[in-house]
Amino acid sequence: MSARYTCVGSVRGCCEIAHKTIATAARCCERDQKACASLPGGNCYSDRQVVRILEDASPKNVYYHGHQLMFAYPLTADQIEELYS
Secondary structure, eight states, X not given: OOOOEEEEETTTEEOOOOBSSXXXXXXXXXXXXXXXXXXXXXXXOOOOXXXXXXXXXXXXXXXXXXXXXXXXXXXXXXXXHHHHO
């Protein structure tokens, strides 16, 4: 099974989508950031970030327990480089 990615934040939670590429997951996070920024008051922001989902996990199970990410891994240095290239 190839890697899958999702967007998750300790406050905003998970987008619950298993994206096939880092790029599509990043666009999903950007949409959430724009949606938060458009809310009245102007003080809202999205804390979602791209993470790699564990092989057998569903994106609906990805969450933070305190500061520990559950059912997903932070991106590796190579994946972060791919994201910003």
